[in-house]
Amino acid sequence: MKVIVFGSRHKVDQAESISQFLIALSGVCKLVVERKFNEFIHRSLHLDIDTSVLDDDIPLDVDFVISIGGDGTFLRASHFVGRKEIPIWAVNSGRLGFLTDVDCSEAVNLVGHLECGDYNIESRSLLKAQVGKDFTGYALNEVALMKRETGSIITIDTYLDTDYLAAYDADGLIVATPTGSTAYSLSVNGPIMTPDCHDFILSPVAPHTLNMRPLVVPDDLTLSMHVYSRSESFLLSLDGKAYPFSCGTPIEITKADYVVRTVKVSKASFADTLRRKLMWGANVRQG
Secondary structure, eight states: OOOEEEOOOOOOOGGGHHHHHHHHHHHTSSEEEOHHHIIIIIIOOOOOOEEOOOOOSTTTTOOOOEESSSSSHHHHHHHHHHHOOOOOOEOOOOSSTTOOOOEEHHHHHGGHHHHTTTOEEEEEEEEEEEEEEEEEEEEESSEEESSEEEEEEEEEEEEEEEEEEEEEEESSSEOOOOOOGGGHHHHHHHOOOOOOOOOOEEEEEEEESSOOOOEEETSSEEEEEEETTTTTTTEEETTEEEEEEETTEEEEEEEEEEEEEEOSSSOOOOHHHHHSSSSSTTTOOOO
16 A cells, blocks of 8 residues: 655654554555655654655555644645545544544554555535635635734625625634534534534624524535625635635635545544543533
């Protein structure tokens, strides 16, 4: 097998488990590693394993992409893969790692499952954001429309297809996928959705009226928006990467025509993940 490896270079406290995992991988796979993480492997971890450096193009014969880190590393890998839909196995060496499948220490003993095909593939929907005629971007977690200055709010006129929904007076508006329901949207009290839902979440950020609540809508709708602000500009954020635009520029957000395919090696369910990583249902009153 041939795999592409993305990784975080900031997890020196996880050096031993990362090293053991990479050694196990190199025993069954040809490793193509992003340049900076490849330097980390050989210079910081001092591993004597055979690797090649990833160029800008994805090799045609790649079987999997593996991300070693947290959710940010996984998002970086998914954006690199794009519409090629190569399966991604996300291994956690960070803190929460909600999008990851297993921790690095567990993954060492699961490498053989890739080789023998003992895994499942899950599909995650993405958002497509079209801003004006010249900008198109994609997001796995969320598209966020945000104000630029701290002093003034923005107004976001929002339509569901051609049906007018509301003018959101707020610091921003998040449009999240089911995958992104546990990310930025959750921090502003948006609902959690299971990854197989076919919906999007609209979650206002610091709305200036109390009757603006998160809203779940079908993902086959086109969300049309116009932003207005005293500053005459706003920020559009795709999975945390922000771009400035002039107010009044038309925005359309739809479901993308491709998906992110994730490798599920562990047997943990989404409910297991909620309980383990978000303390779902934990009795916090116990001393």
